[in-house]
Amino acid sequence: MLAGDAGYAHHVIIEDEHHIAFLSKFPTQPGYALVCPKAHVEDLAEGLGEQAYLALQAMVHRLARALKRTxxxxxxxxxxxxxxxxxxHLHFHVVPLPPGVPYAxxxxxxxMAEHGVLRQGEDEMAAQARRIAEAYAALDQA
Incomplete structure (x- = not known):
């Protein structure tokens, strides 16, 4: 997606100059999202400076809050x-666990996709991305 491969499009939730958050193409839970830097980074410990890491984690944190509101x-x-x-490519999975899932x-x-992937249509995925993006934007007003 970040390399510009049109055949690998995702439903983008939010992006800024340096980061992007989007829905997983193979979600095991509703709202399963990924956050990554736009620049190619492979190593968390050596590939990002401290400020770049903190900025990436700020998006992860805000996305987690938006997912909980959605x-x-x-x-x-x-x-x-x-x-x-x-x-x-360095990326973070940010996944809301629904209530009531048995501990096991x-x-x-x-x-794990081996335990089943949700079958969601393009319209449903686009609507999810919009709702999460709206919740993300509303964090600025809270």
Whole structure:
């Protein structure tokens, strides 16, 4: 997406000069989003200076708050995954866990595509992205 591949479009929630947040193409939970820097960064510890890291985390934090305002949420999971063999671009998964999910199906289980991916149409994904973006913007007024 960041490389300009039109075949890999996502539903963008919010972006600024340096970061972008968008819905996962393969969500396991409603509102499953990712946040990443626009510049290609592979290493969290060495690839970002402290101020750049804090700015990225500010978007992660605000997105988590917006997700809680958009979806019934027991907890918001935030984690950085990726692999040099697969997706080496630094990104954070920001995922609202709905209330009532049994403990055995929480944590990694709730995020793994192997346990099922939600089938959502383009219109539904676009509407979700809009609602989250509206909640994100409303944080400035709170």
């Amino acid at each position: 979806f019934p949420t027991e907890r918001v999971y935030v984690l950085s995954l990726g692999s040099q063999a697969g997706n080496s 199906q929480q944590q990694y289980h709730a995020l």
